[in-house]
Amino acid sequence: MMAHEEMLQRAAALRQILEPPGWLGLKRISSHARALPLMLAALGWNGAANRVCEALPHMADSLDRVDLINTMVNLGFYVQETEICLAHFDRRLAPCLFVADGGQDREDTALVLLTGPGEENQVFDAADDSPVPPERLRGLRGTIYRFTPLTTETLRNNRITINVPESPWAWFRLLTRRFDAIFSQAFLISTIINVLALASSLFVMVVYDKVIGSHSLETLKFLVGGALFAISAEAALRYLRARSLAFFGVRVDAIVSTTIFERLMYLPPRLIESSSIPSQVARIKDFDSIRDFFSGGAGISVLE
Known part of the structure; x- marks a missing residue:
């Protein structure tokens, strides 16, 4: 000293x-x-x-x-x-x-x-x-x-930097780890939806093979009931999957935006003053694509 x-x-x-x-x-x-x-x-x-x-x-x-x-x-x-x-x-x-x-x-x-x-x-x-x-x-x-x-x-041990690992992949994995249950649920629902999507094709095949050839109206009634049930279940599961992905997209958008804003608030003024306000806002708005990806058709296509 x-x-x-x-x-x-x-x-x-x-x-x-x-x-x-x-x-x-x-x-x-x-x-x-x-x-x-x-x-x-x-x-x-x-x-x-x-x-x-x-x-x-x-x-x-x-x-x-x-x-x-x-x-x-x-x-x-x-x-x-x-x-x-x-x-x-x-x-x-x-x-x-x-x-x-x-x-x-x-x-x-x-x-x-x-x-x-x-x-x-x-x-x-x-x-x-x-x-x-x-x-x-x-x-x-x-x-x-x-x-x-x-x-x-x-x-x-710092509250801010603890959620910002040096590796970008580690940061993304840390962010998505809390949503593992939603991912598993969406993947399981997508598997069931793809199986139920075969109901219409199977219905047509069975009608041609079993109903038309044997003129069995009783079989047709059961087949129609089963096909309607499969179509209804598929529609309900698609709705649940869309809700889950929309929730994930909104939560990721909120978490990422809050974290970025918090980090910007603790940056030295000389780093913030070198960039214009529109450019800083644009950096935060760029993460809207993450929300749109998971809540839109692209995320559903990846799961399927």
Whole structure:
């Protein structure tokens, strides 16, 4: 971990870049806004200032605790929080952000906790970057936010990226796996429909072979009843298959569209701004063909 003096200098340099244009707040620079450069410097973050501008909320009057956490997430940090009393603080959690509970003077106060030599914990008040005396911290309760860079393990446990494997085929299989029951049902129904489709041909053959030659009207009655039953069953099964495929098409369309939109919302602004809005909408609309394929005649033809 860098020396505290160097950390404060880096935080002040970053703050000088962000404060004049109003990135840290148009009307008021809160302690949470001032804690952002201090926290990045404590974590040894070496990114450019424009990345912080892209991660910050646009044209915010003042940054609060949620804005600070969202900015850190957009910068690629994994956030863990826990309620704690500073008297029982574990120095292995440092560096971290501490927000005190209760009291009008502490409601909007953010403190950055660092480890010092030995068992000493160094605490800086983000409002003015001043060290906080130990007697002020005794019995202070609040919430600690620990920020760690995203790793392969944290990405695997991330709610968004867990459903986006690297292989396109694996992503498609993960999507369709939940509909295996519908596929099996549609395949079984298609098999029965193809068997029942032979009823009309068999009816004509049996009429010529058995009914006309022997003039057996009783046999004809049974054959007509059986043929009508087969045709009715085939029509009912075709309706059920169409309903199942339509449900699958609509669900795939909704899941894919929601996933794509969610991914677009979490992309860095520099990637989204390089493409026009119509082109981004067109990418989402392209997946309508998936719904049309399974709910239309093409999907039925594949099953048959």
